[in-house]
Amino acid sequence: MAERRSAAIVTIGSELVEGLRVDTNTAEIARDISRFGFRVDEAVSVGDDEAVLTRALARLVRVHALVVVTGGLGPTHDDVTREAAAAALGLSMEADPELVTFLQPFLARHKDPRSAAQVLTQAFVLDGAEVLTPTTGTAAGQLVPTPAGTLVLLPGPPREMRPMLARVLERVTPDRAEPRELGVSGMPESDVQNAAQTALETFDGIQLTVLAKPGDVRVILLDQGAGAAALDRAAQAVADELGEACYSLDGSTLAETIVREATVRGVTIAVAESCTGGMVAAALTDVPGSSAVFVGGAVAYSDPSKTRLLSVDPADLAQYGAVSREVAQSMARGALDTFRADIAASVTGIAGPEGGSAEKPVGTVWFGIATRLAGGAEAQSQVAWTGASREAIRARATSMALDLIRREVLKA
């Protein structure tokens, strides 16, 4: 495999350097171009300031084989990318006749001739550049030769940037296989890391990255010369080492895995939620096609609603409290009956910041699972994520409930 060539990504917009918007273009572009022989050495964000951008580009086009710029190609005064690129490279600009024609329909929308003239600034192209005509929006991209390689100018809005970058990359042959991404649930990050390292001991040319979110860990295998076939074998070896905790080898989420496996098996799912307040149902219904397996959910936030919707015995609520093994069990059983589902899961806990006690601190969560398939067998588990924030407790409880559903679906 050839030496990687150096690349830089530049994002433009005052809202980025003022901290008003998080930049997601850089991560997306970095993932895409890294498969095509490039190593992203630096990513730079600058405001809508022509002088600052000119200085940055003048430096970058001399040291990087590829410089990808997004943003600042629109029609307003804030859009300074074309001018800055021309100044940085010492190139002149001319209006491209085809772009002028392309922009005609957009000119007609403006009554004020000054606004119409503004639109036409988007027709200007650097001397020697190749034009990338937009498929959405009005901002054209440009491919410009530089001392060290190529400068690519792309529009800022992701839905305009994405198809244009894809068209540029279509011409190049990738020198690396696409990364493999495994989903893991119900195992701590450090154990996942150790298991993956053990499985990868016999493989060369694969870089391991482990990323953790609350209750969910992603194992990413990057091709560093191993190739697609070895990457597949390595992913399988990692999955084998992780065992039941590994729920997908193709990057799909826990909810996507549940919907796919439940669809294949023809089983239906319902949920009864208290502290997660609809998040488990929302995760499942986020998946296209989930209506084939997900019948419904009850968000029983108050005690009376637990009784009315899920037939939880008021005596149990009084004796054991809403956050208890008994209530979790009967919420799951209730959801199974109410929704006539094959599998039902329940979550009841204290997400805080209020509502905790010495006996049941904030972070105490009970889960229940009920199933028609195994003769009504029921399992339940309790966790105590003390010290975690409301947001983290809810996110972890959602992942854990989904993982319980997944393991039950796989038994069907």
Next chain:
Amino acid sequence: MAERRSAAIVTIGSELVEGLRVDTNTAEIARDISRFGFRVDEAVSVGDDEAVLTRALARLVRVHALVVVTGGLGPTHDDVTREAAAAALGLSMEADPELVTFLQPFLARHKDPRSAAQVLTQAFVLDGAEVLTPTTGTAAGQLVPTPAGTLVLLPGPPREMRPMLARVLERVTPDRAEPRELGVSGMPESDVQNAAQTALETFDGIQLTVLAKPGDVRVILLDQGAGAAALDRAAQAVADELGEACYSLDGSTLAETIVREATVRGVTIAVAESCTGGMVAAALTDVPGSSAVFVGGAVAYSDPSKTRLLSVDPADLAQYGAVSREVAQSMARGALDTFRADIAASVTGIAGPEGGSAEKPVGTVWFGIATRLAGGAEAQSQVAWTGASREAIRARATSMALDLIRREVLKA
């Protein structure tokens, strides 16, 4: 107001330049330091590469009055920030005795003496630097004098970085008031922009930023010399111009506004969701204290569950279909009864990608609202977000349902 001094933010980590993780530190730090006389001119991300980082820092410390670096201060081989900063500034490093003492308890956890030695790399401090002892984690920060001003080294994990940056900024007097943030719902972004511009015509020294998410628009007023009192007057003027569409002047979300206003008025809320699948309930229960006003929600994803949980007449489902004015109305009425709430809202729609028809295309969504307060009065509205993605349709429907609930709560 004095001239703004130039600042740069540097984030470090291969996962950033490889596109595996989106950088959120930059936006957070930019917002914080911009109130203290600094103008962020560039934000740079580099991988865990000592040579690349050294070159970047050598350039940045000569042109910016403030350079803030996050990441690369841990104990592993990948942590190269201390070494790169020392090389860039031509400074030597020494182990700080107080940090050595601080790290002792962490050394004891390692049996392997090489691992223990690794931990101690975190005690090394640049010549002339001030040490920032960590309150969480083990990575210390440093304040280093540079040719153009100051270099600040901070740990990468946000929960370690945040308190340390706050301690640094506590010593400085802010020269700008905190930004004011208004929430707006049920009005297109361009109308919000026009209304805000009109309201701000008589104000000087305020920068307007309008950020749009599906169904929700944020108006941000940045102090450019106007001061806190003028900023408050301007926020009120913008709110007056926006009218009922403006739901908050203090940055709170739609759900936070609902919980606050419903708590004050002592009214309870329930929801019945189909296409949003729990997202409305999840948004409301995300707010601490929501259990005082939110009684529960039904995610009625299948037709039978609409009948069983919400008493929707099967004849209506057959005659009008699940996505119809009639079913939306009776879902809201059913939720009011099932949950014994004062206000109930319903959402039923086609989020796609499947399930659309010529008569009811993907993006068709009906909303219902039922209330005990106004003698059972009901309103409903239909939208058709054709061409939008499943994700966007669900997000917009969630915002719209929350906005309907808010407007109903305000009548109470």
